[in-house]
Amino acid sequence: MSKPRVATAWLGGCSGCHMSFLDMDERLIDLADKIELVYSPIADVKEFPTNVDVALVEGAVTNSENEELAHQIRRNARFVISFGDCATTGNVTALRNKFSVEAIEHRSYIELSDKNPMVPNEYETIAKLMKKAVPLHEVITVDFFLHGCPPSADEIWFAVTELLAGRTPVLSTAYLRFG
Numbered sequence: 001m002s003k004p005r006v007a008t009a010w011l012g013g014c015s016g017c018h019m020s021f022l023d024m025d026e027r028l029i030d031l032a033d034k035i036e037l038v039y040s041p042i043a044d045v046k047e048f049p050t051n052v053d054v055a056l057v058e059g060a061v062t063n064s065e066n067e068e069l070a071h072q073i074r075r076n077a078r079f080v081i082s083f084g085d086c087a088t089t090g091n092v093t094a095l096r097n098k099f100s101v102e103a104i105e106h107r108s109y110i111e112l113s114d115k116n117p118m119v120p121n122e123y124e125t126i127a128k129l130m131k132k133a134v135p136l137h138e139v140i141t142v143d144f145f146l147h148g149c150p151p152s153a154d155e156i157w158f159a160v161t162e163l164l165a166g167r168t169p170v171l172s173t174a175y176l177r178f179g
């Protein structure tokens with residue numbers, strides 16, 4: 001019997017949620033027996049695959065590449081999990097929302113560029129920032145939410161193993177916290 005196909009994706013986040021995923025430590029060995037990891041920043045896969053069973057998506061949607069990947073994930077994954085507070089609420093990534101895109105680009109690509117100043121047509125090749133960084137569910141339908149910055153390894157393990165067992169993960173109040 002083929003194993004469930006699991007993906008993890010990284011949008012506008014710091015990768016801390018993926019670090020927490022790796023914090024499952026020896027449970028990763030159990031997980032590796034039960035699943036096929038078909039897409040992840042920790043695997044060298046360029047295109048989001050088809051027929052994914054569970055996708056964990058870290059980070060807010062903050063630029064055109066994030067938005068495109070979010071739609072690809074939704075088209076190809078049976079269950080989408082909003083993975084951590086940035087995906088769930090915008091969190092740290094959305095702190096930039098009080099500034100205009102122009103001010104952020106100027107600060108990032110001109111004032112703080114090590115190629116000071118970066119010429120405008122160089123940074124025009126970088127993915128376009130959306131006007132606001134938004135949580136994942138404002139762009140695509142999300143099936144489950146994992147809170148926390150980052151969610152704990154125990155919470156990730158619980159949610160993924162419940163889904164793989166064909167059950168709906170009911171997160172206890174211990175897991176329903178932000179930050």
Ligand code: SF4
Pocket residue numbers: 012013014015016017058059083084085086087091092148149150151
């Ligand atoms: S929720 Fe926290 S750990 Fe996860 S991507 Fe956002 S800032 Fe990083």
